[in-house]
Amino acid sequence: xxxxxxxxxxxxxxxxxxxxxxxxxxxxxxxxxxxxxxxxxxxxxxxxxxxxxxxxxxxxxxxxxxxxxxxxxxxxxxxxxxxxxxxxxxxxxxxxxxxxxxxxxxxxxxxxxxxxxxxxxxxxxxxxxxxxxxxxxxxxxxxxxxxxxxxxxxxxxxxxxxxxxxxxxxxxxxxxxxxxxxxxxxxxxxxxxxxxxxxxxxxxxxxxxxxxxxxxxxxxxxxxxxxxxxxxxxxxxxxxxxxxxxxxxxxxxxxxxxxxxxxxxxxxxxxxxxxxxxxxxxxxxxxxxxxxxxxxxxxxxxxxxxxxxxxxxxxxxxxxxxxxxxxxxxxxxxxxxxxxxxxxxxxxxxxxxxxxxxxxxxxxxxxxxxxxxxxxxxxxxxxxxxxxxxxxxxxx
Ligand SMILES: Cc1ncc(COP(=O)(O)O)c(CN[C@@H](CS)C(=O)O)c1O
Numbered sequence: 066x067x068x069x070x071x072x073x074x075x076x077x078x079x080x081x082x083x084x085x086x087x088x089x090x091x092x093x094x095x096x097x098x099x100x101x102x103x104x105x106x107x108x109x110x111x112x113x114x115x116x117x118x119x120x121x122x123x124x125x126x127x128x129x130x131x132x133x134x135x136x137x138x139x140x141x142x143x144x145x146x147x148x149x150x151x152x153x154x155x156x157x158x159x160x161x162x163x164x165x166x167x168x169x170x171x172x173x174x175x176x177x178x179x180x181x182x183x184x185x186x187x188x189x190x191x192x193x194x195x196x197x198x199x200x201x202x203x204x205x206x207x208x209x210x211x212x213x214x215x216x217x218x219x220x221x222x223x224x225x226x227x228x229x230x231x232x233x234x235x236x237x238x239x240x241x242x243x244x245x246x247x248x249x250x251x252x253x254x255x256x257x258x259x260x261x262x263x264x265x266x267x268x269x270x271x272x273x274x275x276x277x278x279x280x281x282x283x284x285x286x287x288x289x290x291x292x293x294x295x296x297x298x299x300x301x302x303x304x305x306x307x308x309x310x311x312x313x314x315x316x317x318x319x320x321x322x323x324x325x326x327x328x329x330x331x332x333x334x335x336x337x338x339x340x341x342x343x344x345x346x347x348x349x350x351x352x353x354x355x356x357x358x359x360x361x362x363x364x365x366x367x368x369x370x371x372x373x374x375x376x377x378x379x380x381x382x383x384x385x386x387x388x389x390x391x392x393x394x395x396x397x398x399x400x401x402x403x404x405x406x407x408x409x410x411x412x413x414x415x416x417x418x419x420x421x422x423x424x425x426x427x428x429x430x431x432x433x434x435x436x437x438x439x440x441x442x443x444x445x446x447x448x449x450x451x452x453x454x455x456x457x458x459x460x461x
Contacts, residue, residue: 066431067384068384068428070338070419070424071418072419072421073246073269073361073417076270077423078273078316079272081319082271082272082315083312086273086308086309088110089110089307090308093110093307095107097305098294111307113311113314114311114313117315118130118278118317121248121318121320121321122253122254122255123253123255123257124256124280127283127284129279129280129281129283129300130279130281131278131281132276132278132301132310133277134275134306135266136243136277138279139266139277139278140169140212142279142290142301143210143287144160144241145173147209147210147287148180148182148209151209151210157207157208158183159185159208160212161184161208161212163187163214164188165193166243170212170243171186174186185203187199187200187203194222194224194356195225197225197229200229201236204232204233204236210239210240210241211229211241212240213229213243214242214245215243215253216247216358218246219363219388219415219417220352220361220363221360221361221363221419223247223251223358227258231259233261239285241261241263241264242262245265245266245277246358248317249269249270249323251324251327251358255280262280262282262287265278267313267316267317270317272315273313276306276312278313327360330422331359331421334429338362338418338432338433339362339364341433342366345440347366348365348367349365350362351365361420364416365414366440368444369443371387372387374440374443375387375416378439381435382435383431385417386419387417
């Protein structure tokens with residue numbers, strides 16, 4: 066049996082989405098910017114896709130949603146656009162983000178630091194969540210942007226976006242949220258959250274890889290990352306991937322329709338998997354169980370290297386990860402777990418399981434059996450692990 070439990074890395078394209086995309090490869094293949102019928106033939110479904118995207122995040126008609134290649138491009142567009150407009154050509158020189166953002170945010174901020182920008186990386190609490198008041202404590206007169214993720218990709222922890230939005234609005238500071246791991250898992254309402262910019266990727270909610278979006282609140286201008294065409298009103302040059310845009314729109318429609326299923330059935334299967342793993346001695350959910358996306362659990366299994374666990378699971382058909390896929394190559398301690406203050410040994414033992422609406426009870430039952438056998442096998446061959454009941458307190 067094969068069980069895919071790495072949906073925070075990427076998801077299967079919903080077959081319904083795939084069918085919506087198919088006509089735009091060999092039938093309606095015109096360039097949407099062409100004036101002839103071949104180009105105009107793409108417009109109805111593109112407009113429908115935009116409608117689904119706008120309603121999916123409760124954007125108002127006067128807001129902008131720019132189609133980009135992925136969340137990484139969306140995030141770079143915001144951070145570098147604000148840098149150009151507010152810092153290079155303005156009187157600001159400070160950006161606030163958090164220690165547990167995705168590298169698309171932290172690496173871009175590190176680049177800006179190399180260009181002389183001051184960046185504050187806010188710490189998270191023992192549960193891996195940023196407390197809204199810390200944003201207020203660090204906003205300065207020269208703060209150009211606050212960028213905080215809606216949900217963490219490794220722990221699933223949800224951040225106080227509404228409160229942070231209110232703080233930024235009151236301070237007159239632009240607020241960006243990376244909602245890549247929130248769309249399709251929890252309700253996302255940009256108007257309620259007082260958000261100025263928001264980023265997401267379609268392949269996180271059963272849409273195609275290689276397409277994402279940047280939400281820009283009405284009235285906000287930002288220098289584009291890409292120049293050289295009038296697509297997206299000049300806000301993102303380059304011919305639009307029509308099939309992917311249509312796919313992302315329809316995936317958003319289905320994601321919103323399935324939020325209740327995520328909150329009930331997907332959560333039930335996640336909780337079942339998690340509870341079974343926690344029956345194993347010296348295991349702990351990193352960040353705790355509260356206030357999370359319904360599909361994610363990051364579990365530390367003392368005495369079992371994360372990479373060894375992944376190899377063993379993979380040999381038995383189960384796909385998971387030790388944290389974000391983009392960091393899976395390096396054997397460094399998990400930065401998110403480090404941010405929690407976990408000890409270095411623990412920071413190498415995290416395994417992330419992230420489910421989707423396509424997982425079944427039978428798959429979870431099989432995965433539980435495989436995981437328990439893998440832990441026993443790996444602990445038995447471990448030179449450093451010896452179960453001592455007195456050390457059962459598996460704190461961070
Ligand atoms: C919060 C967050 N923000 C941005 C990205 C980047 O998405 P792209 O479509 O690759 O551009 C991701 C993708 N995180 C995957 C791959 S690293 C994970 O395994 O956690 C993310 O989780």
